[in-house]
Amino acid sequence: MATQHSRAAARLMISPAVILLLCWMLVPLGMTLYFSFLRYNLLMPGTESWNGWTNYYYFLTDPSFTDAIINTLLLVGGVLAITVVGGVLFALLLDQPMWGQGLIRVLVIAPFFVMPTVSALVWKNMFMNPVNGIFAHLANALGVAPLDFFARIPLASIIWIVSWQWLPFATLILLTSLQSLDQEQLEAAEMDGANWLRRFRFVMIPHLARPVTVVILIQTIFLLSIFAEILVTTNGGPGTATTNLTYLIYVQSLLQFDVGAGSAGGVIAIILANIVAIFLMRMIGKNLDA
């Protein structure tokens, strides 16, 4: 009896939090779903009417939708590749005993604390600006024509900026994992005749497999919704060269005032994100089992 009572009490106690969280999620989700089936234009308030699947049809057949999907995948994939490879290298470097280790570690982690808009603006105006940027000065000093990053290689520039922000996260997680590696295993491999490269390949990489999947999962969730960096640098352009799904939804609903189509895009984005999440969870599940 006592346990049944306490169980009921426990449910009652946690219900405010659960209800709040549910409302927090369900109300916006429900409204988005509802809007996505409406003909809802901000320029014509009060004329909302039922629209069926038309919003979905127009969003999916919009040529910029394909571009946005490709850009989203390139952005996520590019940043993941750079941060995972770079993170492993940085972690190996920081794991070495050296002078000023504590300070260097803090410095390496610092980019993670810079707001996305700020870091994007710093990169845009102080580094990549074709006239005043450091890269332009370097190019001039070398006698090369400076590169206009956001005009010539816009997506690569944004991938680079986002990677710079996320590299510390990957480094930190991989570093703690490297430090938890049993030193005796490395020594055993050394006795067994494995040189450094082989110790890295056969002992360290398998040990890092699990933290790498964690890094991929967490980063993917955040990278699918990159927005600020695009807004303050390229505004999705030139053309649709840097428009990802998030930015396309913003364009639809707030620049073209078509809330209905924007909501339809939002629902599609939710579905796509869930597909990615299912794949990732299965991958991680496998890795955590092993």
Add this chain to the structure above:
Amino acid sequence: MGRITLSQVKKDFGEVSVIQKLSLTIEDGEFIVFVGPSGCGKSTLLRLIAGLEDITEGQIEIDGRNATELPPAKRGLAMVFQSYALYPHMSVRKNIAFPLRMAGVEKSQQDRLVEEAARMLNLTDYLDRRPRQLSGGQRQRVAIGRAIVRKPAAFLFDEPLSNLDAALRVGMRLEISELHKRLETTMIYVTHDQVEAMTMADRIVVLNDGRIEQVGTPLELYRKPGNLFVAGFVGSPKINLLSGAESRKHGAATIGIRSEHISISTEGGDWPGSIGVSEHLGSDTFFHVACEGGDAPITVRADGEVDLKYGDKVFLTPDTAQIHKFDSRGLRID
């Protein structure tokens, strides 16, 4: 095959000297045990021989070849670690095959050698399991298997049994001794447990504070401890050490007498006292006797049938021929 000579080997960690100028020759096929209290440098000495630490001064020779500067893999030694250090993501088969794979041995040859080692260690049924699916004793055997397949000049064991429970430890002790008899390869074994040292070793090296206190067969150390430290460290229960009036009677600063060389009687003897705690092992009983005028209780071994109770008045008589005498520096007087 596996003769290892250390000459004037010294190891410093910064300011701290861990091994102080030490020379030792380990004969081929010998089972030698480094024993000492924790922090005496026995593990460091083993790691110096393995090449996992660089020596500060001196020279190491393996098989008559100067190995001082050789990297660990080139020394032809195999090591079994305290934590077993198995590769968790590899099956038992791959773990055992790893050194062969690193040496570039052909695949069919690898399989044959792994099967052979597995048979020798009763691991055949577990070859496809991962290390975490094995018990402590099985993991230990896999670690030994990984060492065996390389056919090393010598095996190095770094406290290999300290993570096992007591019953398993006795079993593994026998298995390792058995293995040594079969392979006839040099084995260097580090432990802090003097029972392991006594039961397994051909020769024991007693280390203290980075110095060798004494080298000898187990019975030599037991019967003729060279100094107070060895006398106190080797043997269980601990030797009884007496100083003061009693030792002056024998012309020594300290005398030591083992529990089995004292007889106990209720009628009369040299040292009157009363029974304190008694430990009944069945075959033997150890009495801790508080003697008049003595500060520490004296441990006496008696037959398991002797029936004495707490507080009983008794008399102890030492066998004077078995008394070990030590001078004021702690060295043995013969």
